[in-house]
Amino acid sequence: MKVYHVFLAVLVGVAIALAQPYLGAAFMSDRVDQVKAIAQEITVLIPETDPQSGKTANGSGFLIARQGNTYTVLTANHVVCKNQSEPCNDPRPGLKVVTHDGREHRLNFNTVKKLPQVDLAILKFESNGNYKLATxxxxxxxxxxxxxxxxxxxxxxxxxxxxxxxxxxxxxxxxxxxxxxxxxxxxxxxxxxxxxxxxxxxxxxxxxxxxxxxxxxxxxxxxxxxxxxxxxxxxxxxxxxxxxxxxxxxxxxxxxxxxxxxxxxxxxxxxxxxxxxxxxxxxxxxxxxxxxxxxxxxxxxxxVFAGMQEQNAAQPNSAVYWANQGNQYWRALRTEEALGAYEKAIAIDSEFYPVWYGKGLVKTFQEKYDEAFASYNQAITILDKQIAEFPRETERKERREWVVKLRDQIQPLMANSSPPTIPRDNSPAPQTQPNSTVQPSPPSPPPTAPLSTPEPQPETQPETQPGWLW
Incomplete structure (x- = not known):
């Protein structure tokens, strides 16, 4: 964390289109360092290896108890079991536990217990190591x-x-x-x-x-x-x-x-x-x-550094750039600034569906459900056009399903509101062609904040410039 503080001081003066972070006080706090140290020590890696296909995957968990040399880990049930049955009748193959020191520990699947209904489970492993437990x-x-x-x-x-x-x-x-x-x-x-x-x-x-x-x-x-x-x-x-x-x-x-x-x-x-x-x-x-x-x-x-560490090369006059600025404001729950950035993105490319989706999230948070409904529907309309144009790709279909779920979730919340400005779309997504190959979509990188930008231009700056990013 202290390295971040020094580095950030070097970057003062570099234009960050989101806002100029408040840097009036020296960064002397160890709070984040302390929390991160605790998190790293209690968090475990739970990898799996399919012995037939050789494919690997993983989940995570954390240490909650110790009795003698037996440690207890709390995790999500879907990390250790492929379904939510009680007891698990389809365990994930080749599971083990890796602690923060890199040591691997064998997992006896008989120690796995699913909690009633919820997607939680505990598991146990044996070790003579002295590991920190979560509070x-x-x-x-x-x-x-x-x-x-x-x-x-x-x-x-x-x-x-x-x-x-x-x-x-x-x-x-x-x-x-x-x-x-x-x-x-x-x-x-x-x-x-x-x-x-x-x-x-x-x-x-x-x-x-x-x-x-x-x-x-x-x-x-x-x-x-x-x-x-x-x-x-x-x-x-x-x-x-x-x-x-x-x-x-x-x-x-x-x-x-x-x-x-x-x-x-x-x-x-x-x-x-x-x-x-x-x-x-x-x-x-x-x-x-x-x-x-x-x-x-x-x-x-x-x-700030969550965005800086994985910065992409989006240009400050692009819809992607302003969508990412809006995303980072949304993550900080700075809703008006997020909407301002999204509007900039829409002005550049009104067919960029992630921005309409982002607007829907912000409007939902603001409890403006009619406007959220309309934004979600706009994203769905754009996605339908793109799905028809690129039928072999699964990314847009998956995104559409998620947006539809969010849109339908707020439908009951609109009972006492005026009708939505865009009619509800109940049509299914265009189907993939029979010979198409379905590939899993990789996860997204975090929202970005530019490391450097040109001199601010009035036409590319959000209307609101807050004092803090956070």
Whole structure:
């Protein structure tokens, strides 16, 4: 983290179209370093190898208890089992556990226990190593999740959500992820009343917590930590589908979306039903302490560098560029700035469907469901045209299915609203030609923030220039 602080100081003056981050205070906080250190030590890699095909994949998990030399790992059930049956009748082959020190531990599948209904499971392994265990945070995460804050320039803004951190091991999926590498990603947990339009998974799976950290397939089962390093949720779902713009410069990736997790309270409530003892598990019920300015600056730096580390070559006058700016604002729950950037993208290319999808997400968060419905439908209309033009590709079909789910999720919320401006489309997506080859879509890289840009031009800057990115 300290390296980031020094590097960021060097970059002061470099134009970042999103905003000029507030850098008035020296970055002296160790808060993010401490949380990341905890996350790395408690997070485990759960790889699988199919002995017949030789194919490999992985999930994540975290250490929650130890009794003698027996460690207990909490993870998502789909990491260890191909279905949600109780008990598992279709286990994933060749599973093992790899701790943060790189040591591999054999997994006896007989130790796997699925929790009732929800997509959670525990497993055990034997080791004489001395590994750190997670502290679970079981408290009201919605407390003070919407608040007014004053920026250094005196501006009063409405701020949403608490900072959280996702920890896990994204699976290798070329060309986006070419090596197995641990990832730690900052985001914000959506307030309870803003999650309604995003909970598209079946309620019985337990995915009730929505947050904005960038996550990838392979991070399922990993911990979601608060600012004191306590695990408050188990990550399990993201959109996992790349969206891109096909232009003369090639495919330029864009990631718009959010992540889903299961609150730790679900595990604590259901563990006794699965005969899982809680006496060796550490649980704290107090909310985290308020962040000071150094903490906020340090976490904000993490936001900026999440985009900088995997910067692409999108031009500042392109729809991709402005979509990525809007995405990063959306991840920080800066909704008006996100909409401003999306409008810039639409002005450049009104047929770039990820921007309409992004607008739908923001409008859903703002509880403007009619406008969200119209934006989702616009994205679907554009996707239908492109699916018909490129019938062999699966990416757009997968994206369409996701957008349709989100659109249909907010339909009941529009009961007391005026009719949507765009008629609901119930038509199926154009079908793939019989001889087409279906390839899995790799996960998207995180939203980007440019390392350098030309001098700002009035026609390419969002209308609102906030004092903070975060």
């Amino acid at each position: 679970l945070g079981n408290y009201d995460t919605d407390h003070n999740s919407e608040r007014e804050v004053q920026l250094p320039n005196g501006q009063i803004i409405r701020e949403y959500g608490h900072f959280v951190f996702a920890s896990g091991w994204p699976g290798i999926n070329p060309p986006n992820i070419s090596e197995l590498k641990y990832r730690f990603s900052v985001g914000r947990l959506l307030p309870e009343n803003r999650m309604v339009g995003f909970r598209i998974r079946p309620p019985e799976e337990g995915y009730q917590a929505v947050y904005t950290s960038i996550t990838y397939p392979g991070m399922s089962g990993g911990p979601v930590l608060d600012t004191e390093g306590r695990v408050i949720a188990v990550h399990g779902q993201n959109e996992g589908t790349r969206v891109s713009n096909e232009g003369s410069s090639g495919r330029q990736p864009v990631l718009i979306g959010y992540s889903l997790s299961i609150p730790i309270a679900e595990f604590l409530n259901l563990a006794p039903q699965a005969s899982i003892p809680l006496n060796n598990i550490t649980v704290q019920t107090n909310p985290p302490q308020a962040l000071n300015q150094d903490d906020i600056d340090a976490i904000g730096t993490e936001f």
